[in-house]
Amino acid sequence: MSTYLDVGISPGPIPVNHSTNVKVFDSRTKITELVLRCVILGLGVLSAVLVGTDSQVKEFFSIQKEAKFTDMKSLVFLVAANVLAAGYSSIQGLRCIISMVRGRALFSKPLAWAIFSGDQVMAYVTMAAVAAAGQSGMLAKVGQPELQWMKICNMYGKFCNQVGQGIATAFLVSLSMVMLSCISAFSLFRLYGGNKMKNVDW
Amino acid sequence: MSTYLDVGISPGPIPVNHSTNVKVFDSRTKITELVLRCVILGLGVLSAVLVGTDSQVKEFFSIQKEAKFTDMKSLVFLVAANVLAAGYSSIQGLRCIISMVRGRALFSKPLAWAIFSGDQVMAYVTMAAVAAAGQSGMLAKVGQPELQWMKICNMYGKFCNQVGQGIATAFLVSLSMVMLSCISAFSLFRLYGGNKMKNVDW
Numbered sequence: 001m002s003t004y005l006d007v008g009i010s011p012g013p014i015p016v017n018h019s020t021n022v023k024v025f026d027s028r029t030k031i032t033e034l035v036l037r038c039v040i041l042g043l044g045v046l047s048a049v050l051v052g053t054d055s056q057v058k059e060f061f062s063i064q065k066e067a068k069f070t071d072m073k074s075l076v077f078l079v080a081a082n083v084l085a086a087g088y089s090s091i092q093g094l095r096c097i098i099s100m101v102r103g104r105a106l107f108s109k110p111l112a113w114a115i116f117s118g119d120q121v122m123a124y125v126t127m128a129a130v131a132a133a134g135q136s137g138m139l140a141k142v143g144q145p146e147l148q149w150m151k152i153c154n155m156y157g158k159f160c161n162q163v164g165q166g167i168a169t170a171f172l173v174s175l176s177m178v179m180l181s182c183i184s185a186f187s188l189f190r191l192y193g194g195n196k197m198k199n200v201d202w
Numbered sequence: 203m204s205t206y207l208d209v210g211i212s213p214g215p216i217p218v219n220h221s222t223n224v225k226v227f228d229s230r231t232k233i234t235e236l237v238l239r240c241v242i243l244g245l246g247v248l249s250a251v252l253v254g255t256d257s258q259v260k261e262f263f264s265i266q267k268e269a270k271f272t273d274m275k276s277l278v279f280l281v282a283a284n285v286l287a288a289g290y291s292s293i294q295g296l297r298c299i300i301s302m303v304r305g306r307a308l309f310s311k312p313l314a315w316a317i318f319s320g321d322q323v324m325a326y327v328t329m330a331a332v333a334a335a336g337q338s339g340m341l342a343k344v345g346q347p348e349l350q351w352m353k354i355c356n357m358y359g360k361f362c363n364q365v366g367q368g369i370a371t372a373f374l375v376s377l378s379m380v381m382l383s384c385i386s387a388f389s390l391f392r393l394y395g396g397n398k399m400k401n402v403d404w
Contacts, residue, residue, distance in 0.1 A: 071346070071348035072346065072348075072349070073337075073340065073346075120380075120384070123326075124326075124329050124380065127326050127329055127330055127333075128329055128330065129333070130330075131329075131330035131331070131333035131334045132333045132334060132336065132337035134334065135275075135276050135333075135334035136341075139341070139351075140349070144273070144274065146273035146274075147274070147354055148352065149341075149349075149352075150350065150351075152349055178322075178326065182322070185384075185387040185388075186387075186391045188391075189387055189391035189392050189395070190391050190392060190394045191395055192388065192392045192395060193391070193392035193393060193394060
């Protein structure tokens with residue numbers, strides 16, 4: 001008997017046989033997934049480059065001081081998270097393309113679980129990186145006078161602007177990851193639904 | 203025809219009729235959900251109290267200075283997120299209990315979507331709050347000498363310790379929210395699976 005409890009058991013390659021509505025919806029979902037993965041790849045690289053290559057030199061009484069992203073640990077985390085998201089999305093995007101070119105690929109629950117888990121982790125990691133970098137950015141912009149942490153963006157205006165753009169781009173990356181994690185949750189958990197499940201209450 | 207595209211259409215109250223395995227799994231999932239919601243309620247309140255009531259007075263050359271959570275915007279965000287999570291969980295927990303007491307409740311896709319959306323938002327909000335507060339906490343603990351932001355935990359040791367406990371508790375809250383958001387994704391998306399969907403590739 002096949003219930004939705006049979007985690008990890010692949011139904012194997014079986015010819016697809018479903019209505020036109022479902023087919024159209026499936027192909028739209030696949031295309032949305034591919035587009036989102038490409039967006040994450042592009043914006044992830046852009047954000048990492050914007051933050052990672054940012055620097056500004058200022059002279060204070062003949063002493064040169066350079067602001068760079070490694071001065072702030074949260075920006076290092078942001079760059080790392082974006083590089084990771086871009087790399088992860090390129091692999092997943094490749095899988096999407098292969099699956100679309102082949103027309104029908106064998107579907108397995110373990111693969112769906114792997115994609116779901118990866119997307120979940122990446123969504124939370126990118127969101128956390130944006131939150132931490134955003135917090136640092138706010139401190140740099142407005143300071144925290146109660147703690148004697150002075151704002152530095154009045155000195156390094158160009159540097160701060162570029163970091164701001166990098167954080168905004170990273171926010172779009174994390175939003176795309178959140179949407180993807182919803183799609184992969186859908187792809188995984190609908191495998192556990194039978195017709196009789198439609199009437200179950202929670 | 204009922205496909206998995208019929209979003210928003212409630213099947214209405216229909217007697218539950220499924221195998222023992224599924225019944226056991228369902229009731230275990232419900233209990234897990236209720237336990238997690240209670241954990242979030244308890245830990246959310248604990249974290250908010252730990253951070254919100256924390257204060258320490260130090261005297262510097264006859265000038266008294268008090269450290270409190272409002273000195274750091276990220277801690278205010280953390281307290282707000284925890285209060286929100288606790289309030290949200292108490293309402294959702296109540297819904298769980300009512301659903302369990304009634305035995306069978308009418309299940310509707312709009313309700314499942316509402317629970318799923320709420321859980322997703324709360325999971326990301328609590329995770330972002332922990333990341334931002336954690337970043338501030340690290341700055342307070344080790345400082346950022348490149349930016350002339352000095353560590354303050356050597357002066358306010360007791361204050362910092364209690365905030366650290368609050369952040370750790372909030373991290374448990376956000377982990378529980380992540381688990382809950384997976385459960386509610388399962389509860390929602392399995393409604394969209396038919397038997398024929400089991401063979402579809404992605």
